[in-house]
Amino acid sequence: MGDSQTWTAGPGTAERARSVLATAWSCTVTAHGGRDELVGAHTVTDDGRVILQVPEDSALLTAAICAPRGEPCAVLEFADVAPVPVRSRIRARLWLAGWFAPEDGRLVFRATRVVLRRPSGAETVGLDEYAAAAxxxxxTAEARLLTHLADAHPDAVERLTRLVRPESLxxxxxxxxLALDRHGLTLRIxxxxxHGDVRLTFHRPAxxxxxxxxxIHVLLxxxxxxxTCPRALQRQRADGDR
Structure with missing residues (x-):
């Protein structure tokens, strides 16, 4: 990161981890020396177990059958990718260490360790907290909302920069x-x-x-x-046109 981030009034670590799981389309599975990239193959239960649909002849399925129950036998990695093209597009990475159990032709993964890494650093999530979080x-609507805001309302994004400290611009x-959740909107500058990120907090969660x-209307x-806040972006553009 070029600048430090400002994170205020945002989701807790467990909630953030569960959000990454809910929106990630792919995951990387490392098990017994092998590494597989699975796309569109996982779902998540209410208590945070990860269900993988794999072929009957999958090496992962064989490894799960042979592995000692209760010992970590795999690591799952999920990436949280910003829907709007930006520098350093990975917003967070989620690692789950644990073990698989075959059930009805599927693999059910139970985590024994949960780690969420953001630009601000890595945090371990308590297993009970992780299971209870939503x-x-x-x-699930964030990607569509951010893309629409960036593509259809760049004027609104520019107006919101009036809420940013002038020195940050x-x-x-x-x-x-860059990011949107019920607590606020994050802008990538x-x-x-x-580059740096600035958090605009809502007056109450949405x-x-x-x-x-x-x-959003309240922020606008x-x-x-x-x-009294200078229109830094307009000045920047005007200077560039001279």
Missing amino acids: PDPLA HATTRVVP ERTRA DDLAQLTER AQAAATA
Whole structure:
């Protein structure tokens, strides 16, 4: 990262981990010296177990049958990728260490260790906390919402920069929406050789799309009221046109 991130009033680590699981399309499985990339093959139960659909002749299935029960025999890795193209697009990585058990032709993975790594560092998630957590209610809609905001409403994104400290916008070349959850919106501020992220927190959590719309409108109203904050992006563009 070029700059440090500002994380405030965001989801807890367990909730963040469950959100990564709910939205990841692929996972990497490392087991018994082998490494497999599985696409569209996993689902997640309410208590956080990962179900893998694998062929009957899969080496993973054979390994699960032969492995000692209760000993970690595999590591699953999931990547949280920003839906909008940006530098350093991986927002987080989730690792689950544990063991597989074959059930009805599927592999059921039970975690014995859960680690979430974000740009701010790696955190271990307690197993009980992980099992009890639920994904962010906006997680499955986040990619569509961020893409729409970036593509259809760049003017709104620029207006939101009025809520950012002026010094954070110095030498900015582009601002794009990086992440969205019920607690707030994160903007990626890009510069020529560096970037940083700024968190805009909602006045209260949004648990559905109707509430999210209201929260975004509140932020835009706050931005409109911040008349003393310089329009750094407009100045940057105007200077570049000269």
